[in-house]
Amino acid sequence: MIPTRPDESDLPAIELGSSRASVVGPTGRPVAVDILEAGGGRPVIFLSGLIGQNLHWVPVIRRAARSARCMAVQVPLLELHGDDCGVPGVRDMIAGFIRSTLRCPATLVGSSFGGHVALRVAIEQPELVDGLVLTGSSGLAEKPILGAEMPQKSRDYIEEKVAELFHDRARMSQSDVDRAHSELNDRSKARAMIRLSRSCRRDHVGDELHRIKAPTLVLWGRQDIVTPPEAASEFAERIPDARLVWLERCGHAPMIERPDEFSDALVSFVGELNAASPRRA
Numbered sequence: 001m002i003p004t005r006p007d008e009s010d011l012p013a014i015e016l017g018s019s020r021a022s023v024v025g026p027t028g029r030p031v032a033v034d035i036l037e038a039g040g041g042r043p044v045i046f047l048s049g050l051i052g053q054n055l056h057w058v059p060v061i062r063r064a065a066r067s068a069r070c071m072a073v074q075v076p077l078l079e080l081h082g083d084d085c086g087v088p089g090v091r092d093m094i095a096g097f098i099r100s101t102l103r104c105p106a107t108l109v110g111s112s113f114g115g116h117v118a119l120r121v122a123i124e125q126p127e128l129v130d131g132l133v134l135t136g137s138s139g140l141a142e143k144p145i146l147g148a149e150m151p152q153k154s155r156d157y158i159e160e161k162v163a164e165l166f167h168d169r170a171r172m173s174q175s176d177v178d179r180a181h182s183e184l185n186d187r188s189k190a191r192a193m194i195r196l197s198r199s200c201r202r203d204h205v206g207d208e209l210h211r212i213k214a215p216t217l218v219l220w221g222r223q224d225i226v227t228p229p230e231a232a233s234e235f236a237e238r239i240p241d242a243r244l245v246w247l248e249r250c251g252h253a254p255m256i257e258r259p260d261e262f263s264d265a266l267v268s269f270v271g272e273l274n275a276a277s278p279r280r281a
Helices: 054-064 087-102 113-124 155-163 174-184 187-202 206-211 229-238 259-276
Strands: 017-024 030-038 043-047 069-074 106-111 129-135 216-221 242-247
Touching (some): 030 054, 030 087, 043 113, 054 259, 087 187, 106 259, 113 129, 113 187, 216 259, 229 242, 242 259
Parallel strands (some): 043 069, 106 129, 216 242
Antiparallel strands (some): 017 030, 030 069
């Protein structure tokens, strides 16, 4: 079990269960995913970006777990190879996880690359998605935060690039910078990052957004410079049943920078879904 963090002592204690599951992508090789889970009711799956982690969702999950069964599902993105290493490959893994593990539709909450994957599942397999939350999602326009090439990078360089994810860089964790520096100076993981980033840029979803049937919340940092506000507005305009909520003084990682506001909007959205379609204890 993962204990609550000391800086979250304002909330009633909630423990998150941790587990692993096996998913399969296009290559047919099993991939182990890490899961953090709390709560009960409507399944809500949290999907991170390329350098995100399940732990980044903990403050949000602790609040939302009173209203839903919250599951952060972390695919080891930088360890993927071949056809698994791209938006279509991870889409297949998440769709398979919903079918085999949940066996019922889920609400998908996707950040950055995770939002792109959630979009693809919602577009192509709408029976698996009963709600969609997008934050900083790729799929329309995004700035490659670390560039198209990944030669050896200094820690200072990585720190400056990670800082671009935040409106207030004081919210940046030095442990995340250390992890990113280590991973992105690993040749195999750097190649995976390049391949995943190129997959995002090639897969423009604009002309397919009208196919999304699930109610959608576009929950976006107003100061996001990676996926700019214009992308948020376009998602909200093109998805049939969508609305846009801005998070002020917030960049590309609102679950870290504005967890309270993010949680409030998410809980309200899940409440509306429950009212429209109450089910699943």
